[in-house]
Amino acid sequence: MRIIKGRAWYRGRLDALSLGIDDDGTIASIRKTLRGDEEIDHGDALILPGAVDMHVHMREPGLTHKDDFASGTRSAAIGGVTTIAEMPNTLPPVTTAMALDEKAATLKHRGVVDYALYAAPRSGDAVGPLRNAAAFKVYMAPSTGDLQIGPGELEGVLREATAHRKLVVVHAEDPSKFRAGKVLSLVDHAAARPKDAETSALAILDRIRANAKVHVAHVTSREGLDAVPRGATCEASPLHLFLDMTRPLGAQGKVFPPLRSREDREALWDAFRSGRIDAIASDHAPHTLDEKSVPFDQAPGGAPGVATSFPLLLRRSRAGDLELSRVVAATALRPAEILGVPKGAIEVGRDADLIVVDPRRIETIRAKRLRYKCGWTPFEGMEGCFPTDVYLRGEAIVEDGEPAAEGRGRLLRPSA
Ligand code: DOR
Ligand code: ZN
Numbered sequence: 001m002r003i004i005k006g007r008a009w010y011r012g013r014l015d016a017l018s019l020g021i022d023d024d025g026t027i028a029s030i031r032k033t034l035r036g037d038e039e040i041d042h043g044d045a046l047i048l049p050g051a052v053d054m055h056v057h058m059r060e061p062g063l064t065h066k067d068d069f070a071s072g073t074r075s076a077a078i079g080g081v082t083t084i085a086e087m088p089n090t091l092p093p094v095t096t097a098m099a100l101d102e103k104a105a106t107l108k109h110r111g112v113v114d115y116a117l118y119a120a121p122r123s124g125d126a127v128g129p130l131r132n133a134a135a136f137k138v139y140m141a142p143s144t145g146d147l148q149i150g151p152g153e154l155e156g157v158l159r160e161a162t163a164h165r166k167l168v169v170v171h172a173e174d175p176s177k178f179r180a181g182k183v184l185s186l187v188d189h190a191a192a193r194p195k196d197a198e199t200s201a202l203a204i205l206d207r208i209r210a211n212a213k214v215h216v217a218h219v220t221s222r223e224g225l226d227a228v229p230r231g232a233t234c235e236a237s238p239l240h241l242f243l244d245m246t247r248p249l250g251a252q253g254k255v256f257p258p259l260r261s262r263e264d265r266e267a268l269w270d271a272f273r274s275g276r277i278d279a280i281a282s283d284h285a286p287h288t289l290d291e292k293s294v295p296f297d298q299a300p301g302g303a304p305g306v307a308t309s310f311p312l313l314l315r316r317s318r319a320g321d322l323e324l325s326r327v328v329a330a331t332a333l334r335p336a337e338i339l340g341v342p343k344g345a346i347e348v349g350r351d352a353d354l355i356v357v358d359p360r361r362i363e364t365i366r367a368k369r370l371r372y373k374c375g376w377t378p379f380e381g382m383e384g385c386f387p388t389d390v391y392l393r394g395e396a397i398v399e400d401g402e403p404a405a406e407g408r409g410r411l412l413r414p415s416a
Contacts, residue, residue, distance in 0.1 A: 006042035025393025050082025050353030055281035062091020079307030089145030111409025124156025141173035202227035251299035311384025
């Protein structure tokens, strides 16, 4: 048996522990000391559960000039992410069973980390045929890929998803609240897609959701959080926690929903610290620098981020600004629970997906280090604590901060 030692996060605290890993990649035993044929000692480095990023766009198939599955999942691993849930706005969009099967076939043996696939049913009738997807994504507003549906179709999707016991992740912006006018800056962009578009969409969702299992993507404001339907879960993106519309990012900071004010960002932090945000998800949505180098109003929305979520959060925790328990819950435990995958915790029987990190090693974020195909990050120059080693089902996929194995990622099938 392989033994991995270090200061592991187990049952809500850090302890010097030995983790015994079974041949099938699950954790077989957790003790103060264990003996095995192979021992890897990480000394006083932290061992945390691998991050589960439930909102990424790896752009394959069809948009691989922006990113691709091998490249995007390699970047994920560098940032401590061992499971991703991949969004359906690829080309062709995952709106049919055939597109879902073809996407699964295209991605096979190419992922560095484990992955689940979303589908985007456009009406209640499309839900049954798409039941092999891990979960569903619906857009209430225009975004990359043109998958927006109206409240009538959404109601049908929610009803059928409930019958199939499926999670529905909602991009909640109400386009009837969007404002016309010149959009030349991040401030204009935030005014054009204002906070009340978020709260209005959430009010609609609250009216029609019935008993559906709903998760609200990328909440941007305190008002938005207050409008999340009771019983629904929600996520925030580091885009809205670490950046705001006062940053000199130009179109690189153009994302849907928009970056808000500094006050909104602070309010989001307070809510996150106090446990009101279930999950942190990157909304990794790369576009090329060429695509972003056009007049602001014509630039696509989205920015890369899969490699920086965990490092940015751990840095804040190291600074004494955020409990480590919040980092672990929001990056691993809760998203795994919400998706229903056997990940997200260091527990006997779970997959041995592990982050090894020394929080004293602080790095300045540089795009090159992240290996994004698009070659840029909106977090350039900020500080992060990156993993030294990352394990996927007990095997190293990152060693000394560098990619160590490719193609081991498996498709996670829905349990229901
Ligand atoms: O900013 C965004 N980019 N928001 C979305 O909803 C989609 C995403 C993308 O795929 O580019
Ligand atoms: Zn997204």
